[in-house]
Amino acid sequence: MNESRAARPIGNLPVLGSSFVGRQRELAEIRRQVEAARLVTLTGPGGVGKTRLAIQAAGLTRRAFPDGVWLVNLAAVDDPAQLADAIMATLGIPDQSAQPAFEQLARHLSQRCLLLVLDNCEHLLPACAELVDGLLRQASGLRVLATSRQPVELPDEHVHIVDPLPTPKPDSELPAEMLSRYESVTLLVDRATAVQPAFAVHDGNRDAVARLCAQLDGLPLAIELAATRLRSLSVEQVADRLDDRFRLLNRGSPAAMPRQRTLRALMDWSHELCSEQERQLWARLSVFPGDFDLNAAEATCAGSGLPRDVIVDRLDGLVAKSVISARPETPVARYQMLETIRQYGRELLTRGGLTRHVQRKHRDYYLRLASECCARWCGPDQNSLLATMRREHDNLMTALEWSLANDDESAALELVSALRYHWTLNYPAAGRRRLDQVLNQVRDASPLRGDALWVAAWVARIQGDTKASAMWRHECGEIADRFADEHLQAYVQLFAGSMALFTGDPFDAARSLAESLTLLREQQDMPMVLMALFLYGQALTMCGDSPAAQAACTEAIALAEERGEVWARGLATLARGFDLWKNGDPEGNAAELARQSLRFTPDANSASAVLSIELLAWIAGSRGEHDSAARLLGAAATQWQSQGVPIDSAFPLFAQSSNQCRVEALDALGQPRFSEHFDYGKAHPLEVLSGPGGIPAPPADEGAPLLTRREQEVAELIAKGCTNKAIAAELVLSPHTVGGHVERLFNKLGINTRAQVAAWLAQHQDQGPPASRTGS
Structure with a gap:
């Protein structure tokens, strides 16, 4: 008897017709939940693989249930009154009593220890909830594992959300051998080779494989349906046709339930619920x-x-x-x-x-959001505003594209201008492309176009494209004169001064910036007043007028402090330190100002972060501490790399000092020793910034947020200049997962760019015991 039971487990779990791919951690977690709770429900969208996962997990728990593991497929049960009868039939309980089916079922289960797998409960939820609640009360040895689009919603239910399989990003460009780390790709290959034995992932089709799995969201049923098409189509063809996926993915297994045979049937079933x-x-x-x-x-x-x-x-x-x-x-x-x-x-x-109507409402909402973020910029919420725009980037771009596609030119210009801080501090490259797109499509001269033009000139300047910046500024000036628009005239003067400063004419820069300051103050445009004061202070430094430069920077700092603003405050503090260093720094305050600027950087300004590191290097070099200068230059190089814009392009004025510091350190140390220190700083920016001459750690009671172990790993790799793709490869995660970690990391630390991560870690990495950094 015992030998028979060991050879053939009690129950009716089916043997899966195809291999079970991945989900090992989920299987372990579900097994743990079944041990801990009497009702566990696997929820998730249709086609995510709840049934197969439940069967596989149930099979792993067989030894814990001497009276078996039983699968009850409720898909064909339409009448809630027949629910108990369906379970009795599955368990083989003869209906030989006048008692209701529920009482017979409860009596049968009351003396048994078994696992009941209730599959596809979603269309019978009230009846399932009532029956399961009653059975669990009367049968102490019963455990239930349910699958459903939504929870059964009983008090002691443990819900396990089944997510789609991990997918690579469509543009990840990962080597073919690395794609196999993604379970969605493994599933595709497994099912594809069943219909096309020669199918394999190679360098020629890797991008299409990644695109296919990503566009199908890692949904197992969709991937399996797509795999059947590889019998007669290439993976590139299947991926290219997914815009019409409901027509393409319409051939499932005849043995499957009707709603599992095509993608449309699956969605229709969800819709009916x-x-x-x-x-x-x-x-x-x-x-x-x-x-x-x-x-x-x-x-x-x-x-x-x-x-x-x-x-x-x-x-x-x-x-x-x-x-x-x-x-x-x-x-x-x-x-x-x-x-x-x-x-x-x-x-x-x-x-x-209703498509056009709803899309317009979507556009209107995000135009309002962008305008509100812009209007609130000069205040204490800069970090949260930048995070909001980053978080809503896809929605904002969709709103912009809709405006252009529907000839709503005014809205397109207004939106692309309102996103000025998003472009300059979050996404300069994307901003440049979008500004070019809008300005090339919307050509009628107007003040709205003028606003977009000066924003475009600003972004081009950040990228080091002085030719494009001058072209957009010149056209903005023409519009300003044509409409006698003093606001635009102020911006024209501001960017004329910026251009003169960074091309080596500080006296002309000072004149233009002084004119712009007068106009901007009259218009009470405080964000641009602060920007102009920062630039004006630099111009005065280069003109040799240190007292006036210090006065301009001090005014900017005071105005920023008054409003709780940190972006311009960090830059103005940096400019004060630069001026002191440029003029010999007799009292030795330049380094402290650079460190102060660095301490502002986690809030809003990556430019002041990397320039502050540069200034610390120059100060070290001036003191003859060339090994420290080389390490700091290396740490700064990592930050420039993560920003994607070299110092020569973004800040040629400061590039002169950086290059001079490099040359002096090379002369003093020699090439081998300089390279050793520079490469160390580039590879270990945290150690350099938290070491002598870097950023002192704040008091331990500041309450800095603790990072989980995974967040710490991601942060340290970001600080080393790694891209999301490189981090994904290092930690064996999908780029999408890494992107989620980065977003949560930024929100937790109160930062907005990758360049600020090293500065934050340098301040806080030693706070709190490592054991407090738990989780993943």
Whole structure:
């Protein structure tokens, strides 16, 4: 008897028809949950692999259940009243009593120790909740593992959200051998070789494989359906046709349940589970290209049968049904759709004739958001404003593209101008492309175009493209004169002074900047007053007028402190230190000012961060500490590399001092020793910045946030100048996962660029015991 039981486990778990790929950590976690809780529910979107995962996990727990592991497929049960009968039939319980089926089932289970796997509960949730609650009360040896689009919602239920498989980024350009680390790619290869034995990932198709898995969101069913197409199509062809994925992925296994045979059938089933208002919201949310928050959903989707005050509940319903995924752990919860679910929603929106209306509301919301961020810039919230614009980048770009596609030129100009701080501090390269795009498409002269022109001149200047910057500034001047627009005239003078300063004419720069300051003060344009004072102070330094330079910088610092502003304050503090160093620094205060500027950098300004490191190097060189200067130059080189703009292009005025410091250190140390120190600083910026001459750590009671072990790893690699792709390769994570870690890291530390990470770590890396950095 015992030999028979050992040879053939009790229960009815099926043997999976194809290999089970990946999810080892999830299997271990589900097994632990089944041991700890009597009801565990696997939730997730359709096609994510809940059933196969439940079967695999249940099989691993067999030894704990002497009376077996039993799978009950509820997909074909339409009548909630037949739920108990279906379970009895699966367990082989003869219905020979006049008692209700539930009582017979409860009596049978009361003396047994078994695991009941209830698969596909979503369409019977009230009945499932009532039955499972009753059985668990009467059968102490019973455990239930359920799969459902949404939780059963019983008090002691443990919910395990099943996510799609990890995917590489479409543009990750990872070597073919590294793609196999992603479970979505492994699944594709496994299923593809079943229909096309010669299929393999190689350098010729690696990009298409990555694109295919990413565009299918790592959804196992979609990947399996795509794999069947590789019998007659190349992986490039399949990836290219995913814009029409519901037509393409329409050939599943005949043995599968009807709603699992095609991608459209899967989505149709999810749609049927939703209420009418949830369906409307699903369709309208499809205009979001990525994640979004509740305010955006309410502003974009309310109206026409969907009042604003019900959206929070309907959104919660879509999250519960796994149509939308939620990240409630962030300060403001974020929501997102898988691309397949989004495309289905777009079809619904198009059929309802509301596409243009909802897209316009989406654009209007993000135009308002950008304008509000710009208006609030000169205050204490700069870091959060930059984080908001970074977080909403995809939505902002979609709003811009819609404006251009629908000939709403004024809105396009207004939006691209309102994002000036986003371009200059978050994404200069992307800003340059977008500004060029808008200015090339919208050519009519107007003050709105003038605003976009001076922003474009600013971004081009940051990139070191003086020719383009001069061209945009010149046209802005023509518009300013044509419309007698004093605001534009002030900006023209400001950027004329900036251009003169950085091309080596400080006297002309000082004249232009003084004129711009007069106009900007009259207009009470405080952000640009602060910028002009910083530039004016540098020009006066180069003119040899140190007292006036110190006065300009001191004024800028006072105005910034008054408003709680840190971006210009960091630059002005740096400029004060530069002026003192340039004039011999008789009292030795320049280094402290550079360190003060560095301490401001975690809040808003990567430019002052790297320039402050440079200034510390120059000061060390002036003192004859050439080994320290070489290490600091190396640390600065890492930051310039992470910003993607060399000092020669971004700040040629300062580049002269940097180059001189380098030459003097080379002469003093010799090439081998200089390279040794420089390379050390480049590879270990944290040690250099936290060492002598760097940034002193703040008092231990400042309450700096503790990083998890994974965040610490990511931060240290960022500080070394690694890209997300390089970090992903080093830590064996997807670039998408790394991107999430970076975003959370920035929010936790209160920083906005990669260049600031080294400065923060240098200040705080020794605070708190390593054991406090737990989690991943």
